[in-house]
Amino acid sequence: MRIGIIELNAPFCQAGLAGYSDRAMRLVARRRGCPYAVTEALLDVILLSGGQGLKKSIDINDEDHPVAGQIIGSEPQTMSRAARILEQHGYDVIDLNFACPVKKIKNKARGGHMLRDVERGIAIMRAVRSVLKPQTPITLSLRRSFDDSSESRDMLYQILDEAWQLGFSAARVHGRTVEQKYTGQADWSSLIGLKRQYPDRIILGSGDVFNAEDAVRMKRQTGVDLVWIARGAIGNPWIFRDAIRLMQGKTIQPPTVHEQRDALVEHFDLAMQIHGESIAGRRMRKMGIKYARFHPHAAEVKKDFIQVSSLTDWTSVLQRWYDTDAPGVWPAPDAADETREDSACAIPEPS
C-alpha cells in the first residue's frame, strides 16, 4: 500500500481532526499501530504569518512519520506558499482540504466550497503541484459532492480527473455532501462508485467509522484502499491495533484499565510538551471524556474529566479511577458520537 513514494503497512489512517489530531494524538496512536496520520486543517494564511506558537504546533519529530500536513485556503498563491512551508518542514505528504463545510468568511470560499467552484479548486491544485518537489505526494480531501444534484456529482469527477492528470497520489472522500455537514449517514455506496470509476487510484474512504469493526467493514464493503479513521480515533488509539487484528482474523479485547492509564499519562505529557500545561489541560479535558468510554465506571470517570484543567487535576482523576487494573469495557452502542467539526476547523490554537 503506497501513497506516492510513501509505503504504508496497514490500510488505516488517523484523520485530520481540528482541535484533536496534534502531534500528541498522532504519537499515542502510532505507538498503538497507526500507520499514517494527518494534521488538522491548517489555514494557509496563518502558516504564512508564522510565529513561535505556530511553529510549535506544526513541528514534527522522527517518530511522527509518515505524516500528511493538511492545508486549507482560498487562493492558489497562498495555498502553494503554505504547501512549500510544510514540505520544507519535513511533512511527507501535502493534503489539500476541499472538504470542510466551513462558512464563507468575508466572501472567501475554502474547504468544501471547492466542490462548487471547480475552477478555483483546480487553480489551487495546479499552483500547489507546480511549487512542490515532483516526488512529494499531494493528496486531496473531498466530500462526495457539494449537494445531491447531478451537476455537483460531476464536479467531483472533474476535480478528481484533474488530480490524476496532475499526478496527485490519492484522494480521501467523506461519504456525506458538504451541505449535509454531519447529519444523516455517510453514503458508503458513493465510495464503491469511486473505486469502480478509478480502480487503479488510491482512494481513502471516510464517514461513520466509529470502531475497529466499522473500519474493517468499510474496507471490505467498499474496496477503498485506506480507511480514514476520524471520530472513532478520538480517545481510542487502540482502534488501529484492533483493526489490524480484525483484518488478520484475530479477536480483540477492550484496553485494560492500566492500558488506558498508560495512554492517558502519555497523551497528557505529550500535549503539555507541545502546548504548555494550560492549553494541554483544556484540550485534554475533551480527550479524557472520550477515553472514559472504555472504563468500567464510564459515566463517573467522564464527570471527573469534565472538571480537569491542569496536570494536578488530570493526575488525581488517574489516581482515583485508574490505579487498580481491571478489564476495560466496549463503549455502549448508544453512546452516539456527537462530536462535530466547528467552523473554525482551520485555525490552529496559538500556544
Ligand SMILES: Cc1cc2nc3c(=O)[nH]c(=O)nc-3n(C[C@H](O)[C@H](O)[C@H](O)COP(=O)(O)O)c2cc1C
Ligand atoms: C471535531 C472534528 C474536526 C474535524 N477536523 C477536520 C480537519 O481538520 N480536516 C479534515 O480533513 N477533516 C476534519 N474533520 C472531518 C473528519 O476527518 C471526517 O472526515 C469526518 O468526521 C467523517 O468521519 P467520521 O464520521 O468517521 O468521523 C473533522 C471532524 C470532526 C468531528
